Amino acid sequence: MPELPEVETTVRGLRPVLEGQRIERVTVNRPDLRRPFPHDLGQRLTGATVTGLGRRAKYGLVETDRGDTMVFHLGMSGRWRIDPAEAGKHDHLLLDTPGHRLALNDARRFGSVDLVPSAELAAWPPFAALGPEPLGPDFSAAHLAAAFDGRIAPVKLLLLDQRIVAGLGNIYVCEALHMAGIAPVREVGRIARARLARLVDAVREVLEAAIAAGGSTLRDYARPDGELGYFAKQWRVYGREGEDCACGAPVLRRVDGGRSTFWCAKCQR
DNA sequence: ATCTGCTCCTGTTTGC
DNA sequence: TGCAAACAGGAGCAGA
Secondary structure: OOOHHHHHHHHHHHHHHHOOOEOOEEEEOOOEOOOEOOOOHHHHHOOOEEEEEEEEOOEEEEEEOOOEEEEEEOOOOEEEEEOOOOOOOOEEEEEEOOOOEEEEEEOOOOOEEEEEEHHHHHHOHHHHOOOOOOOOOOOOHHHHHHHHOOOOOEHHHHHOOOOOOOOOOHHHHHHHHHHHOOOOOOEHHHOOHHHHHHHHHHHHHHHHHHHHOOOOOOOOOOOOOOOOOOHHHHOOOOOOOOOEOOOOOEOEEEEEOOEEEEEOOOOOO
8 A cells, every 4th residue: 555655665766767857758548547637648748857756745746847746646556667568457657758668557546646836736735734744844742732632533543634644544553553552542632742752753663664665565566666565574563463462462453434453452552 | 623434446355 | 166245445525
């Protein structure tokens, strides 16, 4: 599942083959993913030179010299294939530069591609309400305390709220809560400040470890170069229902609205 | 404003 | 063996 670390890994993988390159050809094999591509995507990208790559939350950013930024979201199954040996069944968008072919492949089509004037990115509706980057300076215990104040929702739910912190998904929220010793169902308004500080540290630690490992994988995530990430092996609770936590107690799983939560009732209170 | 629950999509895994 | 149901889940939205 591409969460922040996987998107960061993807961007880092794309940078050497895209930065400074001219997009000579754009092929749209299918005009939409989760929502339609911009109708003039090909026209606006063809001939443009990529001036930089970046990331905001779980979105990848491809900035061009035309004043546009292509914003992509990988959804659940999205990945960029670099110089694929053969056409993939779900290669929805192809970008050809003088040296490489890039294919955006997304079997489950939960992803998106948009073209946004670079100067208006911050005000672009999907970005306008995003919270701070979890690896940035504005994500702190004080920030969480303010965001959680007076609310009764379970902490896991609010950590998934991109308006509070931008970039966490189901996997890393489960992992960070375990690392911080906080139960997923804990009401946010009843978490002591010191524990929020631990949570902030845990979020940063788990994300940085995942980026260092090259991004996680479940089944269908691949790095841009096609190599599978391997951080999955380091998960403490995610996907480990019934196995022993490091403390010896079993890892538990519950499902809310079709979404799984993994935790240890002994370590997390 | 907050919260719950549903929808989208399809390849893979699980269960009978 | 074969087929159906479950499962993965980010984001957006309706409705209470």
